[in-house]
Amino acid sequence: MNDHANKDALPEITEKATADAVLLADRAKAASRALGKASTDQKNAVLEAIARRISQSSSEILAANALDLEAGRAQSMKSAMLDRLRLDEQRIQGIVQALDAVKNLSDPVGEVTRSWTRPNGLxxxxxxxxxGVILMIYEARPNVTPDAAALCLKSGNAVILRGGKEALRSNLALGKAIRLGLADAGLPEDAVQLVDTPDRGLMLALLRQEEKIDLCIPRGGESLIRFVAANARVPVLKHYKGVCHVYLHGSADLKKAMAIAVNAKAQRPGVCNAAECLLVDRAAMNLLPPVAMSLVEAGVELRADPEALLQLCRHRVPAVPARPDDFGHEFLDKVIAIKTVGxxxxxxxxxxxxGSMHTEAIVAEDKDAAERFAREVVASAVMVNASTRFNDGGELGLGAEIGISTTKLHAFGPMGLEELTAQKFIVRGNGQTRG
Amino acid sequence: MNDHANKDALPEITEKATADAVLLADRAKAASRALGKASTDQKNAVLEAIARRISQSSSEILAANALDLEAGRAQSMKSAMLDRLRLDEQRIQGIVQALDAVKNLSDPVGEVTRSWTRPNGLxxxxxxxxxGVILMIYEARPNVTPDAAALCLKSGNAVILRGGKEALRSNLALGKAIRLGLADAGLPEDAVQLVDTPDRGLMLALLRQEEKIDLCIPRGGESLIRFVAANARVPVLKHYKGVCHVYLHGSADLKKAMAIAVNAKAQRPGVCNAAECLLVDRAAMNLLPPVAMSLVEAGVELRADPEALLQLCRHRVPAVPARPDDFGHEFLDKVIAIKTVGxxxxxxxxxxxxGSMHTEAIVAEDKDAAERFAREVVASAVMVNASTRFNDGGELGLGAEIGISTTKLHAFGPMGLEELTAQKFIVRGNGQTRG
Known part of the structure; x- marks a missing residue:
């Protein structure tokens, strides 16, 4: 979605785009009423029916995907992007399994989170x-289409899906199967609608339906998220970058420090919960050479501040001087900044x-230091003696996640089913009035 | 704040306004770090010190208020608005008592809402x-200044207060006392900052500090809230109008129906949780004349649909025909629409x-009907056999409220201290890494 890069030139919203947005939102809202009342069994039956329809339509879906891939190659799409776009029999099976996993999550709707009685008996x-109604805007990753639909349906929400234009054919084929599944199980097809045009004016018109759309979740690159945040009137749950730190305290255990630093940085460097900076306490400076060496052995380039660089040079660990803008930078690559702290x-x-309030970790045996760090650091997840890579809905035990929020409102961190719900008050009386 | 009425003419954001907004936001953010770490005792000590300073400064505050009132009268301000603007010794005492009440609420910060262990031992x-940092934008009601400051401080948040320009002198006098109280108790004064200019460009610049301001809460008329919602990049918790219904089911008890209808409509007709429409089930049509007559006796004008009107005429209850736009209308007055349903x-x-998702009530003895209504109606509060007027933070037992949200994200209904918090994950391990 590089078409969002130019923030200043807003796409035109034609009358047709506005009319289409209103129609999509109205249909979603109507469907959401039926879905809000659906029982857990009904919602599970829908997820089963969708899984069945997707399995049955796999050749149709793969044929559509082949056309998307062909167009992508013709436009010299990068290989990482082509890989995200690609579906195959195995990935279709993965989608079906993910639908089953969501089916097995417990239904948050109807849960009484708290109850109490007032002095007047209420x-x-x-x-x-x-x-209610959720608008998902995402990149050209067709697996997001059924994943997001499943999480929205299980939590009783209608969803409007607007995927990257490069995956449009794949998404439409998946969307067709999803809607057939909804019909099979007797729930309104409009509970899941796909935006079938790449028109950005329509996307913008959707972002203005604040009376009918309850939440927009953008997933993708920073420019897409900033475009959505700057132009939406509907509430947006944003996920900006992940600039995560691992702090080696003076009391850190060497073995844990090595394991955590390497895992946090190198296990999957391109994701948002990977570490981008190692903070080394002066009191832990003796741990730096072995920790740094294991990073180097994992293929990581080290960019160190003068004090750390001196220590690394002394111990013949290859490193380069950090530039000022290496701190706070999201490398998304096998590069780490190293900073000495007192x-x-x-x-x-x-x-x-x-930091970017995503994930922050401390390695420390000193309980007081660890607990102060846990208490005072503001991030969606704070790790004590554990890798930053655990900040993930599945790893934390929330089941699947629909996104990770790095702003504090409504959800902070991985968003599971609960984060797709609100809470209302139910007040039961026997004729009470206010004096 | 009628200066917000013209939505199209956006105020100019001067360079100075942007610089001022950045300064306010930076100071608030710095103060919020200290405040986030403050203990409950420290925060309570601040609230005590503020109460003391406000008591001691009452003559100064009342003198400032007298100037605001004088200017208001000179500009022919309406009497209801003048009343909201007015402070006196008794109201100052009310403010001091409200500070004490917030002090006595339990501190939500640090509460562990849930914890569990993962199979890998995490x-x-x-x-x-x-x-973090909250921006309050409100009308010319000086009591909101200390109330909002107290709720924000107790929940560990820094706040930037932007009140109506007609109350600027009163707010500055109150703000001075609040900041003295902060200093007395050893917390940063910038935890509470008052915007000291009516410049709307500055307000707009503040609404764009999405990197530093975590939430904006607008309180006031619909045009103010729509202006904020349309122009903010920071998250906004909106409270639009309250179009609340009381539904008389066929199984309704007459006495309860009469008490609830009258209380919901007439006890305080100008507020958002007052009822605007009575829905009468055909099966409850025999209850309508006595219920309607008690409304008339309470001074309420009835605007009925043809079927209800016929029943009222038959029983000589004075009523007029409802116009189509009486349904969904917020009268904020002693007027109620009456609609027959099957x-x-x-x-x-x-x-x-x-409805406006604010408060909806059913009067019914039939448990199944009441429970279906409670389950299926989407509103921040659903009342069974109780007045709509109970949808209020104090009445529901949340303590003071900083606003009532009619959108579902983050908070739905009255916002107490808990709604001024987020939740982070704390993950404790012993060296776990992700496989």
């Missing part, structure tokens, strides 16, 4: 309800200034 | 943290179409 409860406070100051 | 908890489903359809 009984008050807070009860989870679906958010204390826990200095480490937390660095994180407050350069 | 211990995961969700812990409440402050949102069933529970028809009542819920009417509410889905005309």
């Amino acid at each position: 009984s008050v409860s807070r009860v989870r309800i679906p958010l 204390s826990l406070d200095e480490a937390m100051d660095h994180i407050a200034r350069f | 211990s995961v908890s969700r812990v409440r943290i402050p949102l 069933s529970l489903d028809e009542a819920m359809d009417h509410i889905a179409r005309f």
